[in-house]
Amino acid sequence: MSVVSTRPRTWKGLGVDVVLEAGIEGLYDGGVAIPYRLPDGSFVYQKRIGATGSSWYEPSPLDVGGLVPYGLESVCWEGLREDDILIVAEGESDALAAREHIAELDSRRVFTLGLPGASTWREAWLRFLRPFSAVYVVPDGDEAGRKMAAAVKHDCRWARVVVLEQGDDLRGLIQREGAEALLPFLDDASWRLQLELGLRACRTLGEMEAWMTREMV
Numbered sequence: 407m408s409v410v411s412t413r414p415r416t417w418k419g420l421g422v423d424v425v426l427e428a429g430i431e432g433l434y435d436g437g438v439a440i441p442y443r444l445p446d447g448s449f450v451y452q453k454r455i456g457a458t459g460s461s462w463y464e465p466s467p468l469d470v471g472g473l474v475p476y477g478l479e480s481v482c483w484e485g486l487r488e489d490d491i492l493i494v495a496e497g498e499s500d501a502l503a504a505r506e507h508i509a510e511l512d513s514r515r516v517f518t519l520g521l522p523g524a525s526t527w528r529e530a531w532l533r534f535l536r537p538f539s540a541v542y543v544v545p546d547g548d549e550a551g552r553k554m555a556a557a558v559k560h561d562c563r564w565a566r567v568v569v570l571e572q573g574d575d576l577r578g579l580i581q582r583e584g585a586e587a588l589l590p591f592l593d594d595a596s597w598r599l600q601l602e603l604g605l606r607a608c609r610t611l612g613e614m615e616a617w618m619t620r621e622m623v
Contacts, residue, residue, distance in 0.1 A: 418499040419581050424506040433457075440498050442522075443479040450474055453498070453522065475531055476520035477501050483537075492538040493518040494565070495576050496545045496554055503577035504544075507585040511592070514540075524550035527557040535562050542592055544568040546575040566595035 417425050417438055431439040436457035442450045450470050455461045467473045476498045491514050495501040501520030508516050519534065521527055524545065535541050543558045545551030547570035555567045568591045570579065579587055 418503075418577065420499065420502050421506055424502050428502055440476070442474055442476055444474065445478045445481065445483050447479045473522050473526055473528065475534060476522060477505070477518060478534065480505060481517045481519070481534075482515075486537050487515065488539065489514045490538060491516045491540045491542065492535060494535070494541060494543045494558060495520045496524055496551055497521070497575075497577075500544070500546075500576040503580050507580050508588070521554065524554040525557075527554060527561075529561050532561045535565070539564070541565045542568055542595055544570070544576045544588075544591075546570070547572045551575075564599070566592070566599045568592060568595045 416422055417430055429441045433439060433454065433456070437455050440453045440455070442453060444450055451463050451465050451467060453461060453463055453476075475494075481492075491511055493501075493504050493508070493516060495504055495518055498520050501518045504516070504518040508518070510516060517538075541562055541564065543555050543562075543565050545554045545568075551570075559565050559567055568588075570576070570591060576588070
């Protein structure tokens with residue numbers, strides 16, 4: 407069993423401040439221990455990731471009521487605004503990268519939650535998305551990520567699914583090109599949601615053109 411050593415100076419290219427704020431601890435084997443918390447900040451369990459990439463939880467989620475999304479404690483649940491934005495990322499490092507680099511979008515506050523893995527979405531977690539009118543799902547650009555996005559979208563019909571390039575992920579894009587590089591992907595996700603809603607609401611091509619013109623202004 408790995409034992410907690412000291413907090414890493416950095417992890418996956420994340421800034422020291424965000425790693426320390428998240429309470430991520432370094433392990434003697436070169437891995438990390440990532441704390442998961444509830445919205446009130448209370449500790450639930452640690453996800454431990456070994457140097458080889460293997461991961462496990464202590465204590466087991468089976469003993470504490472099951473998995474929860476990562477980063478619940480970072481959302482201002484008692485002070486949410488109507489125009490706040492939520493990003494649902496795939497994994498802890500993607501969520502932390504977004505938290506580090508994206509605090510606002512068009513003067514609207516941005517919060518980020520991370521799914522513990524691509525296949526972990528639970529319908530019960532929809533309660534954490536409902537307070538947000540703008541929800542962006544940002545999966546990895548691979549088949550597992552596409553399945554993750556489909557699972558979230560199945561329950562959160564107003565979600566805006568971001569489609570990254572094949573093989574890319576949110577953290578890689580932000581760290582490589584800056585947070586601004588994500589904006590076209592967010593715009594595309596918003597456009598495709600409006601197209602989807604228009605196809606549901608409109609009966610003729612003329613109605614569809616009017617809908618899209620109105621929504622994109």
